[in-house]
Amino acid sequence: MMFDGNTALDIEREANTALTYIEQWGAKNKLRFAPHKTCAMVMTRKLKYDNPRLKMGSVDIALSKQVKILGLHIDSKLTFNEHVGKQTAKALDIFKQVSRAAKINWGLHPEVVRQIYVAAVEPIILYAASAWAPAADKIGVQKLLNSVQRGFAQKLCKSYRTVSLHSALTLAGILPLDLRIQEAAALYETKRGSPLPELGDRETESKVGFAETPHPALHMDIIFERLEDQSLVDRHNVQEVRIFTDGSKIEGKVGAALSVWKGESEVRNQKFSLSAYCTVYQAELLAICRATGGILKGRERSYGLYSDSMAALETVANHSSLHPLAVESRENLRKALTQGKDVSLYWIKAHAGLQGNERADELAKEAALALKRKPDYDKCPVSFAKRSIRNQTLKKKKKNKKPLKFNPEHIFGEQSRKKKKKKKKKKKKKKKNLT
Missing domain, CATH: 3.30.420.10 (Ribonuclease H-like superfamily/Ribonuclease H)
Incomplete structure (x- = not known):
């Protein structure tokens, strides 16, 4: 339930009236609610405010800084930092297991790693993306997302850990997660009926209720x-x-x-x-x-x-x-x-x-x-909407694209190291000959 008001007293009055009605309805229908398991959260831009006192029966309802609804962690300031942190932690756990079996010279094939990334990691990160997509523009959130994606991108292109994120993403052929989040949110809104810019006022084909x-x-x-x-x-x-x-x-x-x-x-x-x-x-x-x-x-x-x-x-x-x-x-x-x-x-x-x-x-x-x-x-079919949104995503990627600095040591590390060793040996021989 959601309540709004100019003061804490207004919210308290409305909420307690609704909670009393719910308790009475439950008693009539032989249902018992657990107020001690119920959480409430105050969301406001004010720096100083009073907390409303909420009760169901004679039990106080505790106020918390965040609530979890259907797997989505919502905090009082709508930063979604807690949600992103927990989802990235889940994805990193998967990466740790994959990294044990996917090495540079042996282990899982890159296509198997790609399938794990697309089928398991991306859905974990993109869960409820339409609710928290604006948070993906923040630098702190992008750092968390990059920490997940860099490891998988390196495994996909079989590179060393020194390879940068942008180089690994380009070589692996995957989109940055912040763009994927915006893409998923745009597709969700399109399915709900929001028109695409390319279509004007024409509606998207949706399933019958x-x-x-x-x-x-x-x-x-x-x-x-x-x-x-x-x-x-x-x-x-x-x-x-x-x-x-x-x-x-x-x-x-x-x-x-x-x-x-x-x-x-x-x-x-x-x-x-x-x-x-x-x-x-x-x-x-x-x-x-x-x-x-x-x-x-x-x-x-x-x-x-x-x-x-x-x-x-x-x-x-x-x-x-x-x-x-x-x-x-x-x-x-x-x-x-x-x-x-x-x-x-x-x-x-x-x-x-x-x-x-x-x-x-x-x-x-x-x-x-x-x-x-x-x-x-x-x-408009959903397939066309997906294609249009993907084209917009690729345009954004090109605008934000950084020049790729290719260092052969990153990809062909062993060969370049061997060449360096040979050069050092030749220099030592020359010095000995000179002496």
Whole structure:
């Protein structure tokens, strides 16, 4: 719970009222709270202030300088120094174990060390990065992060301990942790709905909330069959209407289309335009979604829906997938079933000479290249957001990049040392000869 006020008395009054209500609610529902395990923290910019006296029942609630919530250590000044210190200590423990088995001339392969770093160390450091990302700009925090990253970077490029951080990072091909933290925070905000500068006011594609999906009792089994040649397609040609869908991305443009067939002839088709940053996967899902929407408006009783995208069909068939187009497609199929319509889904092999699929592919390419109207679907995929944020990170890295001072002793230490020894021996021999 959070309370604010101009004075400690205002906070004390509000907090104690809420705590009394919680205690009474717990008593009614046969729940007992432990006030002696509860912590409170005062957050203010004032240098002098009074601490509020908080009580639950007759037990005082202790005030502390920091609290831990879901693994995030929050201090009263929001410096997050304690959190960064503990996370870096965990990462250093992993490094100590890795350093025992990864030496310059023997031990773990650098790619194994990279996998440990990416899969174990970075997630530990980046945990809850969106909450404390501004703290990564402080010099003290950067020193803690550098102490972790330098060791792993040296192990990745198999260099000596004298190699500098910037040289090791460049040779290892990894990004500085402070930039990775800012990147993780930016991606989190983008997923929450904050627009990217490159997209203007266009929103990022986000998953549908679980509460907005139909109740699990209303779920229907969605199964699709695989048809790999024309003979199998002809054998399953028993529906009144067949709909072929396809998506295409060509010359940096994206389009989708559907072709409606009755018997052996096409009766109508539709083309859809998508924004240039959209993916073929989105185009395939959009075509399936619009096809299922058209089935609801049709008068026929049986339909066959054909797509050459296995990924799109599996997404639609998987009820745990919360992609907005997949959720809408499943809802359309459920409504079609309540209308007494029979809809069969089929996967067909792409570019195998199947008449309906080739026609849908042709229409999708025309939609991508020829349509000059406002996009029918312009939600930005998360993959594009990740790519844009990574490009911004690389630009920041170039601005902050220091010139790499290459010293062969750091990387090829043994060879350079041997050369020095040989030179010393030659000098000694020359001196002896002169004497």
